[in-house]
Amino acid sequence: MENKERKIVDSVDALKKVIARVREAQRKFSTYSQEQVDEIFKAAATAANQARIPLAKMAVEETGMGVVEDKVIKNHYAAEYVYNTYKNVRTCGVLEEDKAYGIKKIAEPVGVIAAVIPTTNPTSTAIFKTLIALKTRNAVIISPHPRAKKCTIAAAKIVLDAAVAAGAPEGIIDWIDVPNIELTNLLMKEADIILATGGPGMVKAAYSSGKPAIGVGPGNTPAVIDESADVVLAVNSIIHSKTFDNGMICASEQSVIVHKNVYDAVKAEFAARGCYFLKEDEIEKVRKTIFVNGALNAQIVGQPAYKIAELAGVKVPVGTKILIGEVDSTDPSEEFAHEKLSPVLAMYKAEDIHDAFEKAERLVANGGYGHTAAIYLDVTTEQAKIDEFASRLKTCRILVNTPSSQGAIGDIYNFKLAPSLTLGCGSWGGNSVSENVGVKHLLNIKTVVERRENMLWFRAPEKIYIKKGCLPVALNELKYVMGKKRAFIVTDSFLYHNGYTKPITDRLDELGIEHTTFFDVLPDPTLSCAKAGAEQMRAFQPDTIIAFGGGSAMDAAKIMWVMYEHPEVDFMDMAMRFMDIRKRVYTFPKMGEKAYFVAIPTSAGTGSEVTPFAVITDEKSGVKYPLADYELLPDMAIIDVDFHMSAPKGLTAAAGIDALTHALEAYVSLMATDFTDGLAKQALQMIFKYLPRAYDNGQTDVEAREKMANAATIAGMAFANAFLGVCHSMAHKLGAFYHLPHGIANALMIEEVIRFNASEAPAKMGTFPQYGYPHALRRYAEIAEALNLGGENDHEKLENLIKAINDLKARVGIKSSIKEYGINEKEFLERLDEMVEQAFDDQCTGTNPRYPLMSEIRQMYLNAYYGKKHFVDEEKPNEADIAGTEDENKVKKAYLRARVGAKRA
Amino acid sequence: MNADRIIAVRNNKTVYRDGERVLKVFDETYSKADVLNEALNQARVEETGLNIPRILEVTVIDGNWTIVSQYIKGKTLARLMEENPDRKDEYLNLFVDLQLEMHSKVCPGLNKLKDKLSHKINETDLPATVRYDLQTRLEAMPKHNKVCHGDFNPSNIVITEDGTPYILDWAHATQGNASADAARTYLLFWLNGDIDGANKYLELFCAKSNTEKEYVQKWMPIVAASQLAKGNAKEREFLCSWINVVDYE
Numbered sequence A: 001m002e003n004k005e006r007k008i009v010d011s012v013d014a015l016k017k018v019i020a021r022v023r024e025a026q027r028k029f030s031t032y033s034q035e036q037v038d039e040i041f042k043a044a045a046t047a048a049n050q051a052r053i054p055l056a057k058m059a060v061e062e063t064g065m066g067v068v069e070d071k072v073i074k075n076h077y078a079a080e081y082v083y084n085t086y087k088n089v090r091t092c093g094v095l096e097e098d099k100a101y102g103i104k105k106i107a108e109p110v111g112v113i114a115a116v117i118p119t120t121n122p123t124s125t126a127i128f129k130t131l132i133a134l135k136t137r138n139a140v141i142i143s144p145h146p147r148a149k150k151c152t153i154a155a156a157k158i159v160l161d162a163a164v165a166a167g168a169p170e171g172i173i174d175w176i177d178v179p180n181i182e183l184t185n186l187l188m189k190e191a192d193i194i195l196a197t198g199g200p201g202m203v204k205a206a207y208s209s210g211k212p213a214i215g216v217g218p219g220n221t222p223a224v225i226d227e228s229a230d231v232v233l234a235v236n237s238i239i240h241s242k243t244f245d246n247g248m249i250c251a252s253e254q255s256v257i258v259h260k261n262v263y264d265a266v267k268a269e270f271a272a273r274g275c276y277f278l279k280e281d282e283i284e285k286v287r288k289t290i291f292v293n294g295a296l297n298a299q300i301v302g303q304p305a306y307k308i309a310e311l312a313g314v315k316v317p318v319g320t321k322i323l324i325g326e327v328d329s330t331d332p333s334e335e336f337a338h339e340k341l342s343p344v345l346a347m348y349k350a351e352d353i354h355d356a357f358e359k360a361e362r363l364v365a366n367g368g369y370g371h372t373a374a375i376y377l378d379v380t381t382e383q384a385k386i387d388e389f390a391s392r393l394k395t396c397r398i399l400v401n402t403p404s405s406q407g408a409i410g411d412i413y414n415f416k417l418a419p420s421l422t423l424g425c426g427s428w429g430g431n432s433v434s435e436n437v438g439v440k441h442l443l444n445i446k447t448v449v450e451r452r453e454n455m456l457w458f459r460a461p462e463k464i465y466i467k468k469g470c471l472p473v474a475l476n477e478l479k480y481v482m483g484k485k486r487a488f489i490v491t492d493s494f495l496y497h498n499g500y501t502k503p504i505t506d507r508l509d510e511l512g513i514e515h516t517t518f519f520d521v522l523p524d525p526t527l528s529c530a531k532a533g534a535e536q537m538r539a540f541q542p543d544t545i546i547a548f549g550g551g552s553a554m555d556a557a558k559i560m561w562v563m564y565e566h567p568e569v570d571f572m573d574m575a576m577r578f579m580d581i582r583k584r585v586y587t588f589p590k591m592g593e594k595a596y597f598v599a600i601p602t603s604a605g606t607g608s609e610v611t612p613f614a615v616i617t618d619e620k621s622g623v624k625y626p627l628a629d630y631e632l633l634p635d636m637a638i639i640d641v642d643f644h645m646s647a648p649k650g651l652t653a654a655a656g657i658d659a660l661t662h663a664l665e666a667y668v669s670l671m672a673t674d675f676t677d678g679l680a681k682q683a684l685q686m687i688f689k690y691l692p693r694a695y696d697n698g699q700t701d702v703e704a705r706e707k708m709a710n711a712a713t714i715a716g717m718a719f720a721n722a723f724l725g726v727c728h729s730m731a732h733k734l735g736a737f738y739h740l741p742h743g744i745a746n747a748l749m750i751e752e753v754i755r756f757n758a759s760e761a762p763a764k765m766g767t768f769p770q771y772g773y774p775h776a777l778r779r780y781a782e783i784a785e786a787l788n789l790g791g792e793n794d795h796e797k798l799e800n801l802i803k804a805i806n807d808l809k810a811r812v813g814i815k816s817s818i819k820e821y822g823i824n825e826k827e828f829l830e831r832l833d834e835m836v837e838q839a840f841d842d843q844c845t846g847t848n849p850r851y852p853l854m855s856e857i858r859q860m861y862l863n864a865y866y867g868k869k870h871f872v873d874e875e876k877p878n879e880a881d882i883a884g885t886e887d888e889n890k891v892k893k894a895y896l897r898a899r900v901g902a903k904r905a
Numbered sequence B: 001m002n003a004d005r006i007i008a009v010r011n012n013k014t015v016y017r018d019g020e021r022v023l024k025v026f027d028e029t030y031s032k033a034d035v036l037n038e039a040l041n042q043a044r045v046e047e048t049g050l051n052i053p054r055i056l057e058v059t060v061i062d063g064n065w066t067i068v069s070q071y072i073k074g075k076t077l078a079r080l081m082e083e084n085p086d087r088k089d090e091y092l093n094l095f096v097d098l099q100l101e102m103h104s105k106v107c108p109g110l111n112k113l114k115d116k117l118s119h120k121i122n123e124t125d126l127p128a129t130v131r132y133d134l135q136t137r138l139e140a141m142p143k144h145n146k147v148c149h150g151d152f153n154p155s156n157i158v159i160t161e162d163g164t165p166y167i168l169d170w171a172h173a174t175q176g177n178a179s180a181d182a183a184r185t186y187l188l189f190w191l192n193g194d195i196d197g198a199n200k201y202l203e204l205f206c207a208k209s210n211t212e213k214e215y216v217q218k219w220m221p222i223v224a225a226s227q228l229a230k231g232n233a234k235e236r237e238f239l240c241s242w243i244n245v246v247d248y249e
Ligand SMILES: NC(=O)c1ccc[n+]([C@@H]2O[C@H](COP(=O)([O-])OP(=O)(O)OC[C@H]3O[C@@H](n4cnc5c(N)ncnc54)[C@H](O)[C@@H]3O)[C@@H](O)[C@H]2O)c1
Pocket: A492, A493, A494, A495, A522, A523, A524, A525, A549, A550, A551, A552, A553, A555, A602, A603, A605, A606, A607, A608, A611, A613, A614, A615, A643, A644, A645, A646, A647, A648, A651, A654, A655, A658, A742, A743
């Protein structure tokens, strides 16, 4: 085998060669299948297991520390438990895959592991680290401690030989034969990851090597014995643990903190089981023997109790299990308050459990941060104490009624704690891992994610009743199907005082439904108006709300509805902007528990009767907030043209253009779907055809009025699902700043927005998975096609569309600039930046196909103000820039192919 | 040479006074490089502005390398402590203040303390395992760049009649971690048999420099090993008891 010709590693040169060779072996190993790896893992674990006794003997002989029989257990454990836990765990290739979501996780090895092995567990840690490395297709180079190099190397060699015999690449495990600090440092610098177990010096060196390190450090485990504890179990568990391998396990108890009520019993039990309580002067002698200048005397580590006593000049029987010093101070200056790596234990008396916890915390601070703490108590009655202990102690393992040496390494006293001989101490211990280290820490997990499109939806009120004269029929349902008794009507004073609500109230009277009317809604309703309405609702306790009027009355009614059903909600929470309505931070309250919501529009524009939106103005700040949530969707919409006939010209025009903007914005929205596209186009065709007639002969042309009423609701359904865009963002703020009717504000901005969106190379496009590339130009062209506006190419079609819209606006008496609406230039300019920022932050901005920069919004506002020039993009390189170059044709062809492909897609 | 009198005699050097000058004459066993290093250290530290004897020349007198520097008239702090035992606390105070003032200086040209300690550890005849532990410990200690004297003890401080303290003897000066310099001073007190002085010194140093005692103590095995490299057989057992400790695992 290769090992026969292996040269001793005792110099920088030799180590460099080994690293190169091992790297090569690992490269081969990284192509192995899970099956091959599992076979190697099993063979290696079996070989290590078989060698457990000779390795234990070697370790004790070479280091002069510890107990052979206990080291046998450690070796046995490292081989058997680790194998058992990981034998069926996938560590190669695809770990998990979800085809529907398009995500796949793939395990890859890390590469070459530098494994630093301590003197206290020189063989078991070597077995552990080599096994988990093999299971993960990594290579290992071991840096043994000079004091334990023979046995560590022997353990590594046994694992290596078995692995190679089972098919692993030659030399997949290697080591430094003559360790010194220079070689260890070099190894750590060259490896891909460091698994460092050792003293804080070694762990620090690992972390400062610049390579990712999983280093674990010292513990200073306190064991608290509560008055509720089973004293016999507690004391014997501690003895069992503390004497294990002469106290050399890093998780071993270093002190016991005993509740004063059981102190004597605990002491008696320790004494009865062979532990020696040091007398006052003996404590001092032991102190000075085990510590020198605050450092642990190397001579006592892993020695039996009587030997340590002898060194200190104290006579104790040879069979003494533990030397116990009863001390008071937990200060760092108290030697007993530190880790002792030997069967020497400090014992403290606690006044009560809180005193015990405080002492435990202080002891952990003396060099045991992040490691382990133990508590003994009655788990059936004292869960609260466990919780407090767990929350207070900065240790990564909290053991309950468990010997800490055997308990912390996992899978012996609890079967969900991973078996490991490398115990992470978290950030408290300066570690990168807080768990028991296992195979997952030696893998790189690649995540392969395919592009997926967002699920979308189509939602509308459960009932939409249409046709002239349908109102009374629809209202019947309230009584005969739903058994409603109390209706609250929300409307504005004009409609109320002019008797428009009378047909409704009469019908309700006939049906025997009690009702009342709130008629104080003003255009662009305010929060305070909504509050006043909600107040009256609470007094009246309706089971039905009837919103009757334009967008203002319907929106106000929606907010009153929320406040009536959920007086606890905070408006600013509801108004919090979201990027994706599904991921919004705020959960909208459930609506409809108290009242059924009926919306009856009297203007053909907002579509509020079928939308999840409500636009409301905070009168204190003057900010206009579009709220959105499907909870705000009305339950029933009644589209009855009888209520539209009286609308004045101005309202007809403004509302009609509002509806037009809804359809346009929904059509180019990031969230547009086939479902909303059809609705938007249909609405546009109807608006272009019937708005002029409704405008001219609104009082008599029933057909035009009905078509407009329907078109507005159809457009409403489109944008209720596809949402709007930056035209509405800007219109909301323009309307709020200068009290322009909402439809007019939209009319003033729409040309700018179309030109802005139509750019083929926008500064930034909107972010949405289904929005693959900027294509609003094509979308506008599709609208022009649906309207039969003509045009040779998309640019012409766009121009025709813009012209048609401008003509329509002019036809219904809308002016062509903000300035013409009498808005003072100076004021406009002064408040522009504020308005720009608010518009940018409007809820409608997120679904615009082009993500607007604030400077761009500013430009659009300015253009719309003066009405002289229109939005143009900043100059950018384009196809013309490649003209004349050699590969012009090649590029152009490819470009065309791409365009065609994109269009097809 | 017109040496008025001998001020101090050591194993391999003699210090003479010659009017306003002091001649530190090294015998032939002394490495030329060490003499020049000491002279260079002293010249470099002069530039920090600390009160130290100015170096005047480096020469060879009768075949012996000699450093000539300015004579500082006064008494060493060691002598003052001996003469006025009741004022020892006051002197210790001054001693620590002076050391801290020195630590506040930087002197980029000096050798690195860590390198020096690492060499010293390797020079010892300690077992490989112990050297490995010491090297690991040294490796983990923070590396600073403060002026460290390396032999800061009361015999190397001279107080002039007007009370101005001067620091002499820059043979072991380096730049590095001040706590290592303090650990070294602590050890020197011990080696001098002044254990009470050692403890008082350490308390004072820690209090004035706001340093944890444990932090200074971490250096003790390392400075003990570097002292061991001097090969003084009488100190060996004592130094080994300081060296033979473990970093917790
Ligand atoms: N919720 C939404 O989805 C949505 C969408 C767009 C706009 N809006 C909001 O809607 C509001 C604008 O709504 P609007 O354009 O319907 O105007 P409006 O509700 O403010 O009504 C304007 C005026 O017209 C009167 N009026 C309404 N119907 C009438 C009729 N049939 N005959 C005579 N007079 C009538 C009203 O009394 C009122 O004085 C704005 O606050 C806007 O922000 C909401």
